[in-house]
Amino acid sequence: GDAAAGKTKAVICAACHGPAGVAAIPTYPNIAGQNEQYIKLAIKAYKNGERKGGQAAIMTGIAGSLSDADIDNLAAYYSGL
Protein backbone atom coordinates (compact mmCIF):
# COMPACT_ATOMS: atom_id res chain seq x y z
CA GLY A 1 0.00 0.00 0.00
CA ASP A 2 0.89 3.70 -0.28
CA ALA A 3 1.59 5.06 3.21
CA ALA A 4 1.34 8.71 2.06
CA ALA A 5 -2.14 8.09 0.66
CA GLY A 6 -2.91 6.20 3.84
CA LYS A 7 -1.90 9.17 5.96
CA THR A 8 -4.37 11.35 4.09
CA LYS A 9 -7.14 8.81 4.47
CA ALA A 10 -6.27 8.35 8.17
CA VAL A 11 -7.97 11.59 9.18
CA ILE A 12 -11.12 9.53 9.59
CA CYS A 13 -9.33 7.18 11.99
CA ALA A 14 -7.63 9.76 14.16
CA ALA A 15 -10.69 10.64 16.21
CA CYS A 16 -10.56 7.27 17.99
CA HIS A 17 -7.14 5.85 17.18
CA GLY A 18 -5.31 9.08 17.92
CA PRO A 19 -3.37 11.43 15.59
CA ALA A 20 -0.46 8.93 15.46
CA GLY A 21 -2.19 5.62 15.98
CA VAL A 22 -2.07 5.66 19.77
CA ALA A 23 -5.69 5.52 20.81
CA ALA A 24 -7.15 8.57 22.52
CA ILE A 25 -9.78 6.32 24.10
CA PRO A 26 -8.60 3.31 26.18
CA THR A 27 -11.30 0.98 24.89
CA TYR A 28 -9.96 1.40 21.36
CA PRO A 29 -6.77 -0.27 20.13
CA ASN A 30 -3.47 1.37 19.48
CA ILE A 31 -2.69 0.66 15.83
CA ALA A 32 0.69 2.37 15.43
CA GLY A 33 3.24 -0.30 14.52
CA GLN A 34 0.61 -3.00 14.22
CA ASN A 35 1.29 -5.76 11.67
CA GLU A 36 0.37 -4.58 8.16
CA GLN A 37 -1.31 -7.86 7.20
CA TYR A 38 -3.26 -7.96 10.48
CA ILE A 39 -4.54 -4.40 9.97
CA LYS A 40 -5.92 -5.39 6.56
CA LEU A 41 -7.54 -8.54 7.97
CA ALA A 42 -9.09 -6.67 10.88
CA ILE A 43 -10.55 -3.88 8.72
CA LYS A 44 -11.90 -6.44 6.25
CA ALA A 45 -13.40 -8.45 9.12
CA TYR A 46 -15.36 -5.34 10.10
CA LYS A 47 -16.22 -4.60 6.46
CA ASN A 48 -17.50 -8.17 5.99
CA GLY A 49 -19.63 -7.97 9.12
CA GLU A 50 -17.53 -10.64 10.85
CA ARG A 51 -17.22 -8.57 14.00
CA LYS A 52 -20.30 -7.83 16.09
CA GLY A 53 -20.89 -6.16 19.46
CA GLY A 54 -20.95 -2.54 20.68
CA GLN A 55 -17.38 -1.69 19.75
CA ALA A 56 -17.75 -3.20 16.29
CA ALA A 57 -20.65 -1.07 15.12
CA ILE A 58 -18.59 2.08 14.56
CA MET A 59 -15.78 0.26 12.77
CA THR A 60 -18.23 -1.68 10.59
CA GLY A 61 -19.65 1.60 9.32
CA ILE A 62 -16.28 3.18 8.68
CA ALA A 63 -14.79 0.06 7.12
CA GLY A 64 -17.75 -0.09 4.78
CA SER A 65 -16.70 3.26 3.32
CA LEU A 66 -13.17 2.05 2.53
CA SER A 67 -12.02 0.64 -0.80
CA ASP A 68 -9.46 -2.16 -0.91
CA ALA A 69 -6.89 0.45 -1.95
CA ASP A 70 -7.80 2.59 1.06
CA ILE A 71 -7.38 -0.44 3.32
CA ASP A 72 -3.98 -1.29 1.82
CA ASN A 73 -2.83 2.33 2.16
CA LEU A 74 -4.05 2.66 5.76
CA ALA A 75 -2.31 -0.61 6.65
CA ALA A 76 0.93 0.63 5.08
CA TYR A 77 0.64 3.92 6.93
CA TYR A 78 -0.18 2.66 10.42
CA SER A 79 2.17 -0.32 10.37
CA GLY A 80 4.96 2.13 9.59
CA LEU A 81 4.37 4.30 12.63
Added chain:
Amino acid sequence: GDAAAGKTKAVICAACHGPAGVAAIPTYPNIAGQNEQYIKLAIKAYKNGERKGGQAAIMTGIAGSLSDADIDNLAAYYSGL
Protein backbone atom coordinates in the same frame (compact mmCIF):
# COMPACT_ATOMS: atom_id res chain seq x y z
CA GLY B 1 -5.42 -7.54 36.81
CA ASP B 2 -2.28 -9.30 38.09
CA ALA B 3 0.46 -9.00 35.44
CA ALA B 4 2.59 -11.73 37.04
CA ALA B 5 -0.30 -14.18 36.89
CA GLY B 6 -0.92 -12.95 33.35
CA LYS B 7 2.65 -13.72 32.37
CA THR B 8 2.22 -17.31 33.54
CA LYS B 9 -1.05 -17.67 31.65
CA ALA B 10 0.51 -16.06 28.55
CA VAL B 11 2.36 -19.23 27.59
CA ILE B 12 -0.74 -20.19 25.63
CA CYS B 13 -0.60 -16.89 23.71
CA ALA B 14 3.09 -16.87 22.86
CA ALA B 15 2.86 -19.35 20.00
CA CYS B 16 1.09 -16.78 17.81
CA HIS B 17 1.58 -13.45 19.60
CA GLY B 18 5.29 -14.02 20.21
CA PRO B 19 7.19 -14.50 23.50
CA ALA B 20 6.88 -10.76 24.27
CA GLY B 21 3.66 -9.84 22.52
CA VAL B 22 5.20 -9.07 19.14
CA ALA B 23 3.50 -11.50 16.79
CA ALA B 24 5.64 -14.23 15.26
CA ILE B 25 3.13 -14.45 12.40
CA PRO B 26 2.32 -11.26 10.40
CA THR B 27 -1.39 -12.02 10.14
CA TYR B 28 -1.67 -11.96 13.92
CA PRO B 29 -1.66 -8.73 15.94
CA ASN B 30 1.12 -7.43 18.10
CA ILE B 31 -0.36 -7.07 21.57
CA ALA B 32 2.60 -5.70 23.53
CA GLY B 33 1.67 -2.26 24.83
CA GLN B 34 -1.90 -2.56 23.62
CA ASN B 35 -4.57 -0.75 25.67
CA GLU B 36 -5.51 -2.84 28.71
CA GLN B 37 -9.25 -2.17 28.34
CA TYR B 38 -9.15 -2.97 24.63
CA ILE B 39 -7.38 -6.28 25.24
CA LYS B 40 -10.18 -7.32 27.62
CA LEU B 41 -12.87 -6.24 25.16
CA ALA B 42 -11.21 -8.07 22.27
CA ILE B 43 -10.76 -11.34 24.18
CA LYS B 44 -14.34 -11.15 25.43
CA ALA B 45 -15.58 -10.46 21.90
CA TYR B 46 -13.96 -13.73 20.84
CA LYS B 47 -15.25 -15.51 23.93
CA ASN B 48 -18.79 -14.26 23.23
CA GLY B 49 -18.61 -15.39 19.62
CA GLU B 50 -18.80 -11.82 18.35
CA ARG B 51 -15.89 -12.32 16.00
CA LYS B 52 -16.21 -14.72 13.07
CA GLY B 53 -14.04 -15.63 10.09
CA GLY B 54 -10.90 -17.75 9.61
CA GLN B 55 -8.67 -15.83 11.98
CA ALA B 56 -11.30 -15.75 14.70
CA ALA B 57 -11.75 -19.49 15.05
CA ILE B 58 -8.49 -20.08 16.90
CA MET B 59 -8.99 -17.15 19.27
CA THR B 60 -12.59 -18.10 19.97
CA GLY B 61 -11.42 -21.50 21.16
CA ILE B 62 -8.65 -20.13 23.32
CA ALA B 63 -10.74 -17.30 24.74
CA GLY B 64 -13.37 -19.84 25.71
CA SER B 65 -10.86 -21.46 28.04
CA LEU B 66 -10.12 -18.21 29.88
CA SER B 67 -11.81 -17.07 33.08
CA ASP B 68 -12.54 -13.38 33.65
CA ALA B 69 -9.58 -13.31 36.04
CA ASP B 70 -7.34 -14.82 33.36
CA ILE B 71 -8.51 -12.16 30.93
CA ASP B 72 -7.85 -9.34 33.41
CA ASN B 73 -4.41 -10.74 34.21
CA LEU B 74 -3.45 -11.20 30.55
CA ALA B 75 -4.59 -7.65 29.80
CA ALA B 76 -2.50 -6.29 32.68
CA TYR B 77 0.50 -8.30 31.50
CA TYR B 78 0.44 -7.45 27.78
CA SER B 79 -0.51 -3.81 28.20
CA GLY B 80 2.54 -3.42 30.39
CA LEU B 81 4.99 -4.71 27.81
